[in-house]
Amino acid sequence: MNFDKLKDDWNKNEPVSTEVSENMLKLKEASTPIDQLRKKMKYEFFGQLISLILLAFIPKLIGFTDELKNIYILFYAIICGFMAYYFFKFYRFYKHSYDLSLDSRKNLLWFYYEMRLNLELYKSLTYIVGFILLAFSAIALFTIKSDLSSKILAKMSITYIAINAVVTIVIIGVITELWATSYYGKYLKRIKIIVDSIDEE
Amino acid sequence: MRYTQEEFLSQINEHKGIIHKITKMYMDNALDQEDLFQEIVMQLWKAYPSFKGTSKFSTWMYRVALNTAIVFFKKDNRKVDKPPLNEQIEIADTSDSQEKEEKLAYLYKAMQELNQIEKAVIFLFLENQSHREIAQNLGITEVNARVKLNRTKEKLQQIIKKNGYEF
Numbered sequence: 001m002n003f004d005k006l007k008d009d010w011n012k013n014e015p016v017s018t019e020v021s022e023n024m025l026k027l028k029e030a031s032t033p034i035d036q037l038r039k040k041m042k043y044e045f046f047g048q049l050i051s052l053i054l055l056a057f058i059p060k061l062i063g064f065t066d067e068l069k070n071i072y073i074l075f076y077a078i079i080c081g082f083m084a085y086y087f088f089k090f091y092r093f094y095k096h097s098y099d100l101s102l103d104s105r106k107n108l109l110w111f112y113y114e115m116r117l118n119l120e121l122y123k124s125l126t127y128i129v130g131f132i133l134l135a136f137s138a139i140a141l142f143t144i145k146s147d148l149s150s151k152i153l154a155k156m157s158i159t160y161i162a163i164n165a166v167v168t169i170v171i172i173g174v175i176t177e178l179w180a181t182s183y184y185g186k187y188l189k190r191i192k193i194i195v196d197s198i199d200e201e
Numbered sequence: 202m203r204y205t206q207e208e209f210l211s212q213i214n215e216h217k218g219i220i221h222k223i224t225k226m227y228m229d230n231a232l233d234q235e236d237l238f239q240e241i242v243m244q245l246w247k248a249y250p251s252f253k254g255t256s257k258f259s260t261w262m263y264r265v266a267l268n269t270a271i272v273f274f275k276k277d278n279r280k281v282d283k284p285p286l287n288e289q290i291e292i293a294d295t296s297d298s299q300e301k302e303e304k305l306a307y308l309y310k311a312m313q314e315l316n317q318i319e320k321a322v323i324f325l326f327l328e329n330q331s332h333r334e335i336a337q338n339l340g341i342t343e344v345n346a347r348v349k350l351n352r353t354k355e356k357l358q359q360i361i362k363k364n365g366y367e368f
Binding site: 001002003006007009010011012013014015017019020021022024025028030031032033034097099100101102103104105106107108111187190191193194197198200201 | 206210213214217218220221222225236239240242243244246247248251252261264265267268269271272273274301302304305308316317318319321326327328329337338339340341345348349354357358361367368
């Protein structure tokens with residue numbers, strides 16, 4: 001196979017193409033893996049915001065005592081604080097522009113680590129909220145005297161409650177990992193394959 | 202330095218052949234090629250304010266266009282009838298230019314079996330870039346660029362041979 005001859009033919013061949021018009025610059029939004037990840041995160045942000053609003057109504061819906069309500073407000077405020085911090089980070093990721101004129105390796109590594117960092121941030125937020133809610137449940141159960149907590153403690157042993165706590169943590173972990181992998185992980189996986197192929201000696 | 206939309210469009214139209222070659226190489230059907238074409242044009246337009254003019258427009262364009270193509274993934278849910286790789290390409294006329302067309306058509310088909318980086322390497326080679334320029338564009342060492350190019354050429358040869366064509 002004569003590659004020099006092929007090169008000549010390649011350079012002599014000018015593909016027939018339509019003019020690039022002004023409209024083409026406004027046609028659609030960007031869809032690199034980063035853009036797709038950002039789009040999904042945007043939708044999820046609204047979902048998390050709705051969950052946060054719904055969480056505010058829990059004391060009323062379940063009928064917390066005044067004492068429990070005060071503790072709940074404190075925990076709720078901590079959740080809001082963490083969420084505000086993470087939402088700010090995600091917002092910066094959402095707004096941060098990228099430079100495709102870097103060399104391909106730098107560009108790929110930027111995409112990969114930026115996506116990975118935000119995916120880990122996303123997972124840690126889920127864990128934090130899960131743990132705060134679990135901690136609140138423990139306090140509500142063991143320190144606040146109420147009809148519900150007395151009933152639960154009378155029926156269940158401490159070992160059973162501890163096992164339940166461990167199982168809940170494991171379930172939160174598995175669901176978070178599975179959700180992040182299936183919803184966001186495919187982009188990361190594809191980019192990783194390309195990063196590996198450029199680094200291959 | 203401010204650039205106008207008209208200047209950008211005029212530069213792009215002058216070099217749009219580069220984008221077309223990249224889209225044909227990275228995507229195997231017309232719809233995906235069109236999507237990639239639009240994506241590249243849009244990314245070039247977005248990145249245009251950062252073009253300082255210290256290098257040639259085409260040099261800058263190669264990078265942005267290739268980097269876009271490398272990370273561009275076609276839509277998963279789109280069903281397209283793809284011709285098999287070893288399908289005969291019908292060329293009625295046997296003149297020299299038709300033979301060249303046929304050769305390039307087989308080349309584009311064979312390129313579909315290369316990975317994203319191999320496509321970039323062979324594209325830059327076909328666009329007359331030296332090992333050094335290939336290395337600079339991809340961000341790898343010159344030695345690695347040489348090795349990658351040789352491996353890609355071999356792989357391409359094997360694919361073309363496997364599909365019953367030789368040139």
